[in-house]
Amino acid sequence: MYEKNGEKYFVVDGHMHYWNAAPDNWVPGAEQYAKGWIECFYGYHQLGPPETKWPMEKYQKYSEDDLMKDVFEDGHVDVAIFQPTYLKEWYKEGFNTTERNATMGERHPGKFVYNTRWDPRDGDVGLEMLRRNVERYGSKGCKLYTAEWNNGSRGWKLSDPGAYRYLEACQELGIKNIHVHKGPTIWPLDKDAFDVADVDHAATDFPELNFIVEHVGLPRIDDFCYMATQEPNVYAGLSVAIGAHMYIRPNFFARVMGELMFWVGEDKMTFGSDYAIWEPKWQVEGFVDWNYPDRPEFADYPKVTTATKKKILGLNAAKLYGIEVPAEFRLATDQGTPAAPGDAQLVAGA
């Protein structure tokens, strides 16, 4: 929890990791990809404040103690949601698997939510694994990474028939939240790999599931916003949006936030630090202090209030995941309903 000026914020980190990208985990023959991947992450890391930067050695493989201190002790987070990323073609034990997350998290009861993942190209075997993970870890959410390489394939789409089998299974298994990350290398390469049209189709066809598009669809914020405004069950995951902009390019951050507030709305935005790309401490503190610059170009964006920040930092995600929020952190009755679906519509006028 975070307290500032007498206001108390319940913080849910909706998107974070416990990865091992050290050379001992690189797949022989795929070292250049494993190395290239973590170097790419490290580039994003550089966009945070200088005093929060880590040496590469720690960045490749940080400890349980590092994570507990950075996220909970220093980072103000009450509950953190693990989002696995497998990448087993490049990392021997996977980059950040459900098992690795849970093995660590089980030593800290009540602190973590264990999301799992699936890949439609894994067929029946993958479906069985999904069932086992839900049973074992109580997963209520999945992280999907559409650009993962798998057996010669360079990616997949949520609208693929194989993916629909898995989405149906998710509904049967009680999974509520589908976190989507659109990645760059996806078949066919002649199309825009970041296109979110497949999320649109899936969100329409699976109205009982919530689709949280991570990184607010970056680098396609425009397509994402226009889709999200028409789909009541599509949410904006703010991971990377805050981390890559708020410190280094505050004016861009203000414009991105303004657009998200207009097209998506404060009830459908969730905070995620993307730890260990960035630590949550500066992001939480900076976001609570943040508002639009006092200039005419920002005047017609929806206002950001303390209630807005409470929803985004924790109350929206708590609602999506059924996390109990102590009374002192809840909103007054006239401050809206966190994560309220169903009010999405094509914005006209304005």
Add this chain to the structure above:
Amino acid sequence: MTAPATSRAGGPGGSSSRASSPAAGPRDGACRLAGQAPSVPGEVPGPSGSGVSPGGGVRPRASAALAALATVRDPELDEPITSLGFVTACTVSADGDARVRLRLPTYFCAPNFAFLMVADAYDAISGVPGVRSTEVVLEDHFASDAINGGVAAQAGFAATFDGEAVSELHGLRADFLRKAVMAGTDQVCRPLLAAGASRAALLAMTLGEVPASGALDRLRQRRAELGLPAGDGAPLLIDPVTGARIAEEAVPVHLRRARLTRVSIEANGSICRGLLRHRYGSAGLGQAPEEERKAQ
């Protein structure tokens, strides 16, 4: 804003696996990346320089080659690859052999856009008077070998990525030109709105009635590239697919989408500049100092 250029000195996050001399400091990057040209620091031109050349008497040609590269845009960011800092070497030998080296913000940048930039650079350089042969090399990218080989062989995208792509990239390029038209619409309309123009006035306006500006020239050029109306009599507000004038009731959403598209492209560009700066820590050839500072 800070300029944390020194924070990565000696760190492992910089120029990656395929460079032959990774010990060089960040500020030597452009020199080292100059590749086949002798790595003499004094030959690396300043931000307004014209290229590296081991021989005398060819500087004007290298300068023309760099100017040609300035016409090549990142299709996704709608900016010249020079001002983005993507060009690290551009030489033309006395015999007319041109050599260009390019770099991108990450190892995993989308291969289709990377291919377009390498292919466009190849075409631009090949069209420079006096150039006899052209080599364009994209460095430090997971698909470098495929892209460089495919462009050198003039193989086209589908053949270069056989089995992973089914067609050429014209559709992709057009999709992003349409985004550039939307973003450009905001660039032209926002000052007009700030000066008090009503939405109805914008709807009635033709391109010829808009006060001259760089943004207007750019918008006209992008529209012309798509085959959309771009003359003086063409409406300012058009659908970027059909070219038809926007209907009155759709103007508010159209202007909102124009701004959204601009914010999206510029936010993307901001991240790309930041990543490139921290990956290499050096300005690109033909990149003005104020362009590089945008990454800070």
